[in-house]
Amino acid sequence: MSWFGNLFKKETTSAHIAKDRLMIAIATDRQNSLIPNMDEMRAEIIRVLEKYICINDIEIKKENKGEVDLLEIEVIMKK
């Protein structure tokens, strides 16, 4: 079990996500050179979301913490 899985296991029991939201996190090692077109890939994932979800608002956050690059996408859907 990865740290990624573990941290979700810990948190999801008490966690709550509003019914109108979807959250996506993408994590990679900062030194990762195996995804040369990472920005393009991320943009295409967002286009997939737009295709399936009526998006009201979208918040995209990039973070670099320690060895990990993290992209968080929070989608607020239209009811």
Next chain:
Amino acid sequence: MSWFGNLFKKETTSAHIAKDRLMIAIATDRQNSLIPNMDEMRAEIIRVLEKYICINDIEIKKENKGEVDLLEIEVIMKK
């Protein structure tokens, strides 16, 4: 800041992801009815990964914890 963001903030400082891996997590409320084609959307996101990454192995895990449906995708890339 969402719980989703918060839990990453806590964990990523000490966290490590191997250089050949990419992790994606998708979280939604279990009662969410705003994404009627969720399974199809997830499949399409995986197809985007396959387009940009030389995948060696992929592990997909679905979990239902409390109010949260969580999909974890762990991709091991070819070096």
